[in-house]
Each structure stands twice: as C-alpha cells, then as structure tokens.
Amino acid sequence: MLKPAIPDNESQRLNALEEANILYSPTEEEFDNITQLASFICKTPISLISLVGEHEQWFKSKYGTDMCTSERDISFCSHAILEPEQLMEIEDTRLDVRFVDNPFVLAKTEPIIYYAGMPLKNHNNMVLGTLCVIDTKPNKLSQEQKNALKSLAKQVEILLELKRKNDYLENIKKQLNEHNAMLKDFAGVVSHDMKMPLANMIITADILKAKFGSKLGEEGLDYLQNLKQAGLRLSGYINGILDHYESDNIAASKNEEFDVNQLLEEIIDLLNITEDCVINLPEDNTIISSNRAALEQIFLNLLGNSLKYNDKPKIIIDIEFSQNPDFYYFSIQDNGIGIPKEKEDDIFKLFTTVAKSDRAGNKGNGIGLSTVKRLVGNLGGNLKVNSEVGEGTRFTFSIKRKA
Template sequence: MKTPEIPLNENFRLKALKEYSILDTLPEKEYDDITQLASQICGTSISTISLIDERRQWFKSKIGLEVDETIKEVSFCGHAIMEPDKIFTVKDSRLDKRFQNNPLVVGEPHVIFYTGVPLVSPEGFALGTLCVIDDQPKELNQKQLMALKALSNQVVSLFELRKSKMMLERLTNDLENRNKELEKFARVAAHDIKSPLNNISSLTEILLHQYSAELDDDGKMMMQMLDTSSQTLRELVDGILEHSKSDFILTENRRIFNLNKLVQQCIELLDNRKEYLFIIDFDESLIAVNKVALQQILLNLMSNAIKYNDKAQVQIKIDFAEDTNFYKFKIQDNGLGIDEKYQSKIFDIFEVVSNEDRFGKKGTGIGLSTVKKLVEGLGGTIVVNSVVGESTTIEFSIAKQDFL
C-alpha cells in the first residue's frame, strides 16, 4: 500500500479549504441530492463528497457508507487531489500496487472500484473529491464521467455560495456594529454640542431679562441674534441626528395597522390647539408597512405644509390609494408653493429654498432629504408638484411586500 503524497501547495490548499468553514458541519439536502444522483448515474453502491484536511478525509455527504471519516493515509481521495485537473480512476484496486493491503480494500467497505473528480476551488486548489465507489471492478463511460464532472462543479458552486453567504453575514454584522457606534457617537456629539448652546441661550435670556435697561438697541439686537443663532444650531444638530438614524428606522419590522389612526396621531402632535384644517380624503384603511418610517415621513411633510404656508387658514389634504404593488400617498397644502426651478433640489440635503417659514425660522435642509431616504428605502418614489402662491402637492409611494 502507498500512502498519498502531500501536495506542494498544501498550506495554501488547507487555508482555502478552511475558508469555507464546512468541515464537521451537519448533513445538508443540497449535497445529499448530488451524491444520490452521482451514485444512480454511475450505478455504484457508494458515493461521497470527501474533503481532505491535515489528517483525515471527512465526508460532507455520503450514500452507502456508515462512517463519517477515515484517516488520510488510507484514503483514495488523498491520491486523487494530487492532480486537480484530472479524474482519478481505479478500476480494480486489488490489481493496483498502491492499494493492495489497504484496509479499505481488504475490509469494509471493500473499495474495489473508485472514480473521484477533484473539487477544485476557483483559485485552483483541490479541496477533496466527488467520488463513486463499488465493491466490484467497474469502468465508467464518457457520458458518466462528464455527468460526474458536472456534478462536481455544482458542489464547488455550493461551497462558493456558502462562502459568499458567510462573507455577507460578516459584512452585515460589521455594518450594524459600525452603525451602532456611529449612532452612539452622533448622540454623544449632539449632546456635547447642544449643552453649551443651551447654556448660551439661558445666559442670553438672563442678560436680556435682567440687564435689558443697561443695553442699547444694538446690544439687544446682538443678544437676540445670539439667541436665534444658538436655537438654529440646535435644530441643525437635531436634524443631522434624525437623518443619521433613518437607516436604523428602516430596519424596523413591518406591521399591520390602521392608517387613519396613524394620521390622526400625527395631526394631534402637530396641531394640539386645533388651529389648522386637515382633510383626510380616504376611508378606513389597514396597511402593512414599516410604521415608524411612515410616521416619520408623514410628520415631516405635514409639518412643512404648516410651516411654509402664508394663508390665514392653513389647509392640508391627505389622500391615500393603493394598487397591486404600491401604497400611494398624497399631501396637498394651500401654502407658499415652490418655484419650479427649485423643485428638483428640495430633497437634497442642506438645500434650503425658502428664507423663513411661517414662524420666522429658517429651515436646515435636512428634513426632506431624510424623507426621500426613507421613501426610497421602502422601495418607493417621491415627487413634488407646486404652483407658487397657491399650493404644493407631494406624492410618494411605498412598495408592498408579502407580510411575514
């Protein structure tokens, strides 16, 4: 008996094998189907997917065999991997000096016939074999060999798919961890920035209240500018934080809920004094979407419809419809309107197209960018149509998916 030689590239070959993290894994149907098919095509009682590591041949899948592994020194597959580009065949091991007295030949499972096709990684490393075995002398025809080769390619494809899935899972975990770290950093940074801003606002308010008589008009104006600037910067920090959290919001699970109740909740948050006219132009509707993301979108758009409105009576109409693939929303106001030359820019981050809103404040240019990010993350689109001085209509959609 002759023991298998060690490939010249053994260290690299073993590294490539271990990158698949497949050794000692549980049986899987995809692999068992291949060994079953190989055995039937070749008319053999045994078929295996064998992988060779430092000390053994381990069977990822096996048909007609009881053991899970054998030592490398007695393996036929150890010989087969020495020539990755060739099919290794032993028609009758009893007549082959390399396998005479081999325990697998003289004892169970009595390997008399063996054909193994090396499982070769894309880098050219033979990881093991797809092999067929019988206890009688045998020879495969050309069609059987071609079929066996095709099946071996499928095994390698499954290996590659496994590796890609593991890489994707690692990348996903890394991204989630980085997002968590980034969110934590953003919260800490926001707190550290807002704390001194709050102190500035508080001190400004005290100075204006207690020392107003000692300040001339220019001094009072500068103090007011200081307070306004501090408040604007706080709002900018809050907006950036909300924008950074939008990816996290999209990971929330979808749920079934009453859309009318959600819209009413948004109205109550925005108009607790009942100052504005909201028109809900659709019947009671149950929908299945990411509720947190939709609420964020509606609050932002409805808030803008209030803020950028110069009419004595603010009027906001909310419409909803659906088709086979999408939920469709429409929010129309009777406000300032947006010049056509700016309509393509309003969803760009930090893009501000209005000097001041209804309350004399200037926007940050973050809210609508966040809305667009959420809508597109939910598989939809968003568009704006507006007439200056009359109205603005924003329509957006959310893709329907099977509710799990």
C-alpha cells in the same frame, strides 16, 4: 500501498480550505442532493463529497455509507487531488500498486474495489477535495457518466463559492450591525449630553437680551440673535438625530385604532402654521388600525418640509388616503420649490440636503426624510417621490396592514 504525496502548494491549499469555512459544518440538503445524483448517474452504491485536511479527509456529504472521516494517508481522494484537472478512475483497486494492500480494499465487508473522483477547486484554483463515487466491485464509467460527474463537481464548487461569499457577507453584516449599534449609542449619549448646555445657551441669550438689551445696542442684539438661532439650529439637528435613531423603537410600537383626519389635524396644530396656507385633508374620516406614533413622525417631517421648502405666497398642501386589504396608502402634494430629478434619490440619504435654504433662510440638516424612509420601511411599506422644479413635490408612501 503507496502513501499519497503532499502537493507543492500544501500550505496555501490548507489555508484555502480553512477560509472556505466548510470543514465539520452541518449537513446541507444542496450537497446531499449532489451525492445522491452522482451515485444514481454513475450507478454506484456510494458517493462522497470529501474534503482533504492536513491529517484526515472529512465528508461534507455522503450517500450509501455511515463513515464520516478517514485518515489521509489511506484515502483515495488524497491521490486524486494531486491531479487537479483530471478525473481519477481506478477500475479495480486490487490491481493498482497504490491501493493493493489499502485497508479499505482489504476490508471483509464493503471493500472499495472501484473509485472515481473529480477534484474540487475554489475560486483561486486551490484543490479542497473531491466529488467521488465508490463501488464494491470492479466498474468503469462511460464517457457520458464521466462528463456528468465532472459537471456535478462544478456544481459543488459553485455551492462552496456561494457559501464562502455568504459567510463573508454575513460577517460584514455582523460588523456593520455592531458599528451601527455603537454609532447609535454614541449619537444618543452625545445628543443627550448636548441638549442641556444648548438649552442653557438659548435661555441665557434671552435673559441677556431682556436685562441688557438697551445697553448692547443694535449690533450687540444682532450677536445675541445669531447666538440664539445657532443654538436653535443645533438643537433641531440633535433632535433630528435622536428621532432618526429612535425610529426603530417607534416602528415597534403597538398598533391602535384612530381617525386619520383627527391625527392630521393634531399634527397641523403642532406645526403652529403662521404662513398663508391651505391644507386639504382626505374627504372621508376613516378609522384605521396602525402605528399611530410612527405615522405622526412621518407626517410631521413631510408636512414640515412642504411648509419650509415653499416659495409661493400661498402654500397649498393636498393630503390623500386610500386603502386595500394589504396596505394603507398616503400622499402629500405641495406647490413648493420642487426637487431636481437627478436629486430625487439623494434626498433620502442621511445628512443630505438639496435646497440651499428653506422659506425662513435656514439650511436643513438632511435627517428628516432619511428618518421617514426608515420608518416607512420598518412598517413594511415603500416611499416614493415625484417632483417638478418650481411646481411642487408629491410624496407617496404605503403602510402594511397587519391582520
């Protein structure tokens, strides 16, 4: 018996095998289907997907045997991987100097008399192991069977590559989730810690104006007003961040029954509208069962934007509602400044703003629509926008109905 040689690129090959993250992994139906098919096509009782490690070979999938591993020095696959592009076929192992006294060949029960193995390579052309078929008597594959075995080996390589990529993406997803959790915690702590000093700053500006307004003069009062407005804008920004990161918790709230029009009327009252404005509610009062808190947050943001980003003397907002057995549908149409077509996708990105300023001359923070999209997605729906610059904007969104 001849021991198999060690490939010249053995260290790189072993690194590739480790990076594949496949050794000693659980059985998978996709791989088992291939070994079963290989055995059927080649008409052999045994088929294996063998991965050749540093000291042993391990079978990712096996058909027709209970054996899970064997020593590398006596494995047939360790010889097969030395010729990465070739199918190694041994018609009678008893006649091959490499295997004549191999323990598997001399076994009294189910000896390995026939072997055919096609090397398996990764995306960098490193050989990881083989797809092989085994018989207990002399055998010989037809050319069609050889071609089929090579094709099945390619399918194993594809599965290995898909698994590698999936593992990589899962790792990236895990890291992103960890980073997002850290960012969420950081944003929450910073925002909460800043709210009180900001409130004190705003209150102090009002106190200074009340006590010393007559002594400060017009310029001093302007400074105080600018200070207060800056504090209010920053406070709104912080509240937006908190709302954004709390949206997941809001979306997890329990469903409750409520009247759509009553909800909208309460939201309109909260907005404290002072402009010349007409808001047309849905014609019918409809009772729905949904996440009331989430819908309230969605409408506060969308109606707030329709009010702020409007340059018409009279603001007109039309709200529509419909439903089917699977979804609730809402739409909000305004006659505001509109959104350029090329910017419609950007408005849902966090911290992205399109308009330079709103109706009052203030610049937005780019948080509200991102929060709306997040809430709608968490509620199993979709959010769309259709807008015409100078004419107005229509937001439509759906909410999945729960049984």
